Structure formats: C-alpha cells, structure tokens
Amino acid sequence: MIAVRDLRKAIGEQEILRGVELDVAVGETLVIIGRSGGGKSVLLKHLIGLMQPDAGEIWVSGKNIIGMSERQLTAIRQKVGILFQSGALFDSMTVEDNIAFPLREAGMRDVKAMRARVNQVLEVVELEGENAKMPESLSGGMRKRVGLARAIIRRPSCVLYDEPTSGLDPVVSDSINRLIRRLQERFQMTSVVVTHDMKSAVHVGDRIAYLHEGRVYFQGTPAELKQCDDPIIQDFLLGRSESATH
Amino acid sequence: MIARFFIAIGASLVVFVRYLGEVVLLAADTFRSAFTHRLRWRLFLQQIVEIGLLSQVVVIVTGGFTGAVFAAQTYFQFNKIGMGSATGAVVSVAICRELAPVLSALMVSGRVGAAMSAEIGTMKVTEQIDALRALAVYPVDYLVVPRALAMMISMPLLTAECIGFGIIASYLIAIVVLDINGTYYLDNMVRWTRMRDLIMGTSKAFVFGILIVFICCHKGLTTREGAVGVGRATTEAVVVSSLAVLISNFFLTMALNIVYPAGYQ
Numbered sequence: 411m412i413a414v415r416d417l418r419k420a421i422g423e424q425e426i427l428r429g430v431e432l433d434v435a436v437g438e439t440l441v442i443i444g445r446s447g448g449g450k451s452v453l454l455k456h457l458i459g460l461m462q463p464d465a466g467e468i469w470v471s472g473k474n475i476i477g478m479s480e481r482q483l484t485a486i487r488q489k490v491g492i493l494f495q496s497g498a499l500f501d502s503m504t505v506e507d508n509i510a511f512p513l514r515e516a517g518m519r520d521v522k523a524m525r526a527r528v529n530q531v532l533e534v535v536e537l538e539g540e541n542a543k544m545p546e547s548l549s550g551g552m553r554k555r556v557g558l559a560r561a562i563i564r565r566p567s568c569v570l571y572d573e574p575t576s577g578l579d580p581v582v583s584d585s586i587n588r589l590i591r592r593l594q595e596r597f598q599m600t601s602v603v604v605t606h607d608m609k610s611a612v613h614v615g616d617r618i619a620y621l622h623e624g625r626v627y628f629q630g631t632p633a634e635l636k637q638c639d640d641p642i643i644q645d646f647l648l649g650r651s652e653s654a655t656h
Numbered sequence: 657m658i659a660r661f662f663i664a665i666g667a668s669l670v671v672f673v674r675y676l677g678e679v680v681l682l683a684a685d686t687f688r689s690a691f692t693h694r695l696r697w698r699l700f701l702q703q704i705v706e707i708g709l710l711s712q713v714v715v716i717v718t719g720g721f722t723g724a725v726f727a728a729q730t731y732f733q734f735n736k737i738g739m740g741s742a743t744g745a746v747v748s749v750a751i752c753r754e755l756a757p758v759l760s761a762l763m764v765s766g767r768v769g770a771a772m773s774a775e776i777g778t779m780k781v782t783e784q785i786d787a788l789r790a791l792a793v794y795p796v797d798y799l800v801v802p803r804a805l806a807m808m809i810s811m812p813l814l815t816a817e818c819i820g821f822g823i824i825a826s827y828l829i830a831i832v833v834l835d836i837n838g839t840y841y842l843d844n845m846v847r848w849t850r851m852r853d854l855i856m857g858t859s860k861a862f863v864f865g866i867l868i869v870f871i872c873c874h875k876g877l878t879t880r881e882g883a884v885g886v887g888r889a890t891t892e893a894v895v896v897s898s899l900a901v902l903i904s905n906f907f908l909t910m911a912l913n914i915v916y917p918a919g920y921q
C-alpha cells in the first residue's frame with residue numbers, strides 16, 4: 411500500500427528526516443513510535459503529499475507521489491484519510507458540517523442520507539448528539555474524535571492517525587484503539603498510527619517502527635520490540651531519560 | 657560600501673519580483689480553476705453577501721460625504737470667477753472617473769480585504785488549509801475562486817452606487833446649502849458627464865477588485881507564525897492592496913484616457 415524509500419527532509423538548518431525506509435502492507439496496522447519532536451508528524455504529512463521532501467520516494471498504491479501536482483494528489487487523498495494531531499477542524503462549521511464536509515465535497519446532495527452517515531460515525535466515535543456544537547466549545551479529546559469521524563466517513567482504504575489517543579482519558583483511548591482495530595478487521599483498512607503511547611502501540615499495531623534521529627531505528631512486531639535489548643529502545647519503552655548503561 | 661548598496665537594492669528587487677510572480681500565479685491558478693471546475697455556489701453567494709451587500713453602507717457614506725464636500729470646495733473656488741453652476745459638471749466627472757472607484761476600493765480593501773487575509777491566514781496557521789488539502793479539496797478552488805468572482809462582480813456595482821450617492825449628495829448640497837440654481841447645475845452636469853466616464857470608473861473598479869482579492873488571498877495563504885503572523889498578514893494585505901490601488905489608478909487613468917478621453921467633444 412505505502413512504501414517509503416530514503417526519504418529526506420530538512421526544514422531550515424534542522425534535518426528532520428534522514429533517510430526513512432518504511433513499508434506498509436495492505437490491511438495492516440503499522441505503528442510509528444518515537445520521541446516527541448522526532449519528526450513523526452512530518453513523516454505522516456509526507457505520506458499524503460502535504461509536505462514535499464528534499465529527496466526520496468513515496469509510493470502509494472503503486473504511484474510515486476513525489477513531484478505530483480496538488481490536483482494529481484487529490485486522487486490519492488480520496489483514498490487516504492488523515493487525522494491531524496490538532497484535529498484541524500474547520501472552526502467556522504458545526505461538528506455535523508465538519509464531518510459531512512468530505513461527503514458534500516464528493517458531490518453528495520441527499521441531506522437525509524448525509525445526516526444518517528454523520529450520525530453513524532458520530533456513534534462510532536462516541537459523540538452522539540453533539541451535531542450542532544461548534545469546535546471551539548469542544549474539549550481537545552472531543553475535537554480529535556470529530557477529526558477522526560471526518561477522516562473515516564468516506565471509508566478511505568487507508569487512514570493515517572497522528573496521535574489519536576494523546577490527551578484522551580484511558581477509557582476513551584481504549585475505545586479509539588478498539589475502533590482502529592475494528593476498522594481494520596471489518597473494512598481491511600490499512601492504518602498508520604503515530605503515537606508515543608506504548609499501550610496503544612501494542613494494542614493496535616501489527617508491526618511497530620521506532621523513529622529515531624530521522625531514521626527507522628527498529629521495525630518488528632510488538633513482541634519483538636519488547637524482547638529487543640537495544641539500550642535506546644529499552645530507554646524509550648521504560649520511559650527513562652538517561653540510559654541505565656551510563 | 658557602494659557595492660553593498662547595490663546588492664541591497666538588487667536583493668529587494670528580487671524579493672519584489674518574486675512576490676509579484678507569486679500573486680500573478682495565484683491569479684492564473686484561480687482563473688484556470690474558475691473555468692475548468694464547478695463553482696461552489698453556496699460559497700460564492702456567501703461572498704457576494706459579505707463583499708457586495710454588506711459593504712454598501714460604507715461605500716454609500718464614503719460617496720455621499722465625498723460628493724458633498726467636493727461640491728462645496730469646488731463651488732467656493734468657482735463662484736469667485738462666476739462659474740458656480742459649473743460645479744455640477746466638475747464634481748460628477750471627478751466622482752465618476754477618480755473619486756468613486758479609488759475611494760470604494762480603499763474602503764473595500766480595509767473592510768473586505770483585511771477580513772479575507774485574516775480568515776485565510778487563521779485557517780493556514782491552524783492547519784485548516786492542510787485539512788482541506790488532505791480532504792482532497794484544492795484550497796484555491798474552495799477559498800479563492802468564490803472570493804475572486806464575488807469581488808469582480810461587486811466592485812463595479814459598489815462603485816456605481818458610490819457614484820450615484822456622490823452625485824445625489826453634491827446636488828443636494830448645491831441647491832440647499834450653496835444656493836446654486838438647480839436647473840443650471842443639472843444641465844451642466846448632464847452635458848459634461850458621459851457614459852464613458854461611468855464606464856471608466858467601473859472598469860477601474862473591476863481592476864481594483866482583482867488587485868485587492870489576489871493580494872489579500874495571497875497574504876492569507878502565505879501566513880506563518882501564529883497569531884502575530886495573522887496580524888502581520890492582515891496589516892500588510894491592507895497596506896499593499898491600498899498602495900496597489902493608488903499606484904495602478906495613475907496608470908489606469910493615463911491608459912483609459914486614450915480610450916475614453918475626458919471632456920466634451
């Protein structure tokens with residue numbers, strides 16, 4: 411589904427991605443973990459062409475998206491949804507209009523059917539009845555779930571989640587994790603989940619990739635990750651700020 | 657020393673040319689997408705309301721008071737040489753050709769242009785533009801096309817309105833306050849004001865509308881750095897578009913005067 415080859419990106423002086431190699435198979439859930447500020451969001455934005463890399467290739471369903479124009483990218487973006495870290499809701503629209511936006515843009519005119527679809531996804535993200543609220547009157551976690559509803563309403567074949575559970579309480583986090591799994595099982599949706607929440611990573615991930623200093627430092631199943639005795643990984647897993655070997 | 661001076665001038669020239677290029681590319685992109693993609697009617701009508709309908713009060717007040725004060729000043733001077741009734745002709749031609757289009761454009765750039773760059777700029781810094789792109793919507797189609805079309809339709813109409821109220825106000829001042837003979841005043845005005853004066857004013861307004869909308873949308877789309885950035889983009893949008901209106905007005909006057917020469921023939 412997605413293949414990333416030697417992706418490099420510098421913003422100003424700072425080299426953020428230094429040769430990322432990544433493969434995501436159809437229907438699998440890949441979790442990307444890594445330190446905060448390590449370039450996970452930047453990597454995710456590259457995957458649907460929101461940012462242009464300095465070098466490298468990104469293949470999405472068989473097409474190299476590097477160098478595509480915005481108009482050519484829309485075809486890819488109809489198949490790949492993204493949940494932004496901040497939610498990125500349209501702040502002048504109600505929750506319902508936000509979620510219905512992709513349907514309306516795809517040319518759907520039947521108001522009743524649209525409302526039914528909206529209510530259905532609102533139920534999935536456990537926000538029934540919040541249709542008329544404006545984004546500014548929602549909590550951070552609710553915004554994120556509305557963003558998630560907006561990302562999945564068109565049933566894309568792949569969804570990119572940028573920290574779907576950060577800032578949410580444990581119960582809602584768990585339900586989001588279940589939702590990601592359920593979407594994968596029911597619709598064979600491919601998912602790329604960025605997180606620094608290890609519990610969530612182990613729960614949803616078929617495979618886990620650890621992004622460290624602009625490269626994929628480790629790739630493997632959750633079980634392999636736990637057994638890995640590399641000190642850098644162990645520090646991250648155990649949440650140590652200084653290596654025990656020092 | 658001198659070398660550094662020329663390097664500085666060269667550098668700012670490069671920046672300016674690049675900026676100009678970006679605005680022109682945005683305009684080209686907008687026209688291309690206006691002709692090749694379906695129009696979002698709802699957004700377009702919203703912008704017509706926002707730009708056209710809601711700017712009327714501002715434009716009417718501007719036109720009315722400018723017409724009145726211009727009539728008074730012209731009369732004070734003309735009356736000394738016994739040409740008081742020629743006031744109407746001078747005022748209406750000046751309003752049609754210069755005052756109404758320029759003043760309407762300045763008011764619209766302050767009222768509408770500022771709002772455009774602030775709104776688009778806020779969307780930019782809060783990732784809403786990225787969200788549009790991610791949802792397979794091209795931001796130019798969604799944000800710029802409706803605004804540009806609404807502006808191109810609204811500006812000439814607003815200017816015509818400004819002209820109308822300017823002339824009405826000048827007439828009222830002339831006969832009520834300045835005690836000019838109304839019949840002479842009207843006769844002179846109608847004799848010296850031609851359709852071409854009206855056409856010149858509204859065509860200028862059309863050009864000003866284009867300048868304002870692309871300068872302000874471009875400022876919005878290139879906003880960075882949070883709330884301060886939005887403030888800066890808004891200020892710059894108003895300053896740059898106002899200057900663009902004033903400067904281009906000079907050249908438009910010179911060019912259009914060849915096509916629609918001033919004066920009675």
Ligand SMILES: Nc1ncnc2c1ncn2[C@@H]1O[C@H](COP(=O)(O)OP(=O)(O)O)[C@@H](O)[C@H]1O
Pocket residue numbers: 421426444445446447448449450451452453
């Ligand atoms: N638009 C941008 N402009 C400048 N620097 C950026 C931008 N976006 C991200 N960065 C920088 O890139 C680095 C990685 O950011 P990010 O991908 O958001 O990290 P995270 O892994 O926490 O998601 C950070 O150091 C950040 O400062």
Ligand SMILES: [Mg+2]
Pocket residue numbers: 447450451452495572
């Ligand atoms: Mg991030």
